[in-house]
Amino acid sequence: MASAKDRRTEILQASVKIFSKQGFHNAKIDDIAHAAGVAKGTVYQYFSSKQELFQEMIKYTIERYSQIVQKIVYVYNESNIEEKIYTLAIEHGKFIKEYIEMAEVTPNHSNGVSKEMRLWIREQQYYILKLLEKMIEDGIIRGEIRKDVDKEIAVLSILGSIFSYYEKEIRTHIGTSQEIEPKPLVDFLMRALR
Amino acid sequence: MASAKDRRTEILQASVKIFSKQGFHNAKIDDIAHAAGVAKGTVYQYFSSKQELFQEMIKYTIERYSQIVQKIVYVYNESNIEEKIYTLAIEHGKFIKEYIEMAEVTPNHSNGVSKEMRLWIREQQYYILKLLEKMIEDGIIRGEIRKDVDKEIAVLSILGSIFSYYEKEIRTHIGTSQEIEPKPLVDFLMRALR
């Protein structure tokens, strides 16, 4: 009895799960349909092709990530920079855990991602970077970060470090659902920022 | 005029090019054969399947990367830590440029990588991390790095930052063969290490 909207979202969420677990090519439309609790044909009622479904699912995912970063930068405005980076790491960690296998699903690939989509993705990434640069800027204004920091480099280093750290940790604690503590990493990064 | 050894290597190198550009599934055996200047069947004289070829190509690639890191840690022994990280960034950059599209080619995926292979990859990654941790240790001994640094975190942060930085730069300067200057990034990282 799901409404049309619900049905579409259900399929989208199922496709997040399946694509991230199996990658674009190994994911079968049948798998996704099954995971969404519908028949194969139904998928085609909402998405015109596997490619489109894939793109919509990336969109959906990036938008969610974007919102997370937005919240960190704007909503937690009263927090200090250290707390923000800490929260960013925690949230990023959750995200990575969910999409641990999404390697194939990066914007790099020709794999079923149209030119327009790639452009959109790049814009989103740019937007996220700018958001985070603003966060650095705020830190500078507040005197939490040294004035002469290169904002772009700072942001890229933070993101790269978090990704690298969580990827390593997750692979090491495979199967373990144990929380990963990013405090030491944040301390390390703060040294470069202050 | 190519010896058996040459032919195998030719195919391997062609497969690096094709796999990294197209990913596992989009790469057709025909493409690789063509790139290597041989017929489809010839590929199967040297590799029993697409999977095997893929694995051998990963092996080949990781081994090359491993050698690069090894050289930086051992051969450039007289250099100071800053110079080493700088060289690491430069070399990593060349590598990334060559394998810019290799996203799919990470150990994450079930995509044609056997259990044993994945284990081997993990071991290699571990070996590389340990090599770099030794580099940090050397830096501490020489007094170039503070004593209380967390070696593992330092290494992961360095690698993640370099990757992130180069990925961004390469995507921005797409098509440009212009050298990327990692100096600012190294400066940033050195602040966290000292």
Next chain:
Amino acid sequence: MASAKDRRTEILQASVKIFSKQGFHNAKIDDIAHAAGVAKGTVYQYFSSKQELFQEMIKYTIERYSQIVQKIVYVYNESNIEEKIYTLAIEHGKFIKEYIEMAEVTPNHSNGVSKEMRLWIREQQYYILKLLEKMIEDGIIRGEIRKDVDKEIAVLSILGSIFSYYEKEIRTHIGTSQEIEPKPLVDFLMRALR
């Protein structure tokens, strides 16, 4: 308009026709699909591989043969032994005509027949032999056959003779749809049995 059951049977019957005419390797899935009036892919909806299709088709065929023999031994129970052997020859003849080229399709070959399948075939053959031995036994009890006959030898000789006779006749009258008259052969065999 065909139900799922029908479709499977249609493909099975088409495969009997094609496999028996061309043998396992010369029969192309495309040929079978075409003969069944479906597309190549459809065959794979009902049988997971050429091998499986082949095995199922052998099963189907042997079961039909088994039923024929069963009917002769049990249903025509009031007939005398001579009439039974005559009917066996006639029925066997029809069968051979239908599967005239099925030579490859014997249990001998490694050709796409699994261990389990081969066992099953041997059991079926054994069952048929036992059925026919029972027929001989009945003949002895009724006094139509001499008491000291070796039942196993009798059965093998009858089957071998019929096969040999029909094969020869069919090859000689190739294309002719003319009935083959097994009376003389039966007379010959009865001399050995009485």
Next chain:
Amino acid sequence: MASAKDRRTEILQASVKIFSKQGFHNAKIDDIAHAAGVAKGTVYQYFSSKQELFQEMIKYTIERYSQIVQKIVYVYNESNIEEKIYTLAIEHGKFIKEYIEMAEVTPNHSNGVSKEMRLWIREQQYYILKLLEKMIEDGIIRGEIRKDVDKEIAVLSILGSIFSYYEKEIRTHIGTSQEIEPKPLVDFLMRALR
């Protein structure tokens, strides 16, 4: 240092072994070359194609069989009919054992046997049948066989029975190299002949 003649025969004999064990399609030229102790290319020095090799090998085999029958009919001329049939069974048994898997290799199949070859095979078979009919005739003249026997049927029944008997026995005693005793079968057949 084998002469050209020897080399050809070696390949022919190897192909008997391989074709009979694996059937036409499963036998690889490589297998045959290997079994003959030569390289793949060498096979093509003596036979223009797999088909031709196959045909020559059938020819070679049938000729050998023909000679056996000939010897039984002509050379053992002083023996009585019972002894001849016994010898036929024994020799046929050896033959079957050697070519136990030759099912595919029967003249039935389109498998790599040309029209001309098939004709030749049929002639050979006809020749063998005629030889054996002569044997029956001799038996009649000598008074060992009843006058009113149908020679053709007698011959077909004898051959079919022997084949059926040996096939069954061989399959039952799989692996056993134990001699099979055709005496009971010959007794059975003699009853129909006398």
Next chain:
DNA sequence: TATGAATGAGACTTCATTCAT
């Protein structure tokens, strides 16, 4: 003559997509 690396036609199989129910 002998070799065996290279070739490429051809066959099995998969799975995104369609469409009649």
Next chain:
DNA sequence: CATGAATGAAGTCTCATTCAT
């Protein structure tokens, strides 16, 4: 709207055959 049987394009792999050495 939902279904899932049918479709057929496309890709992997095999192996008979060729040919330069």
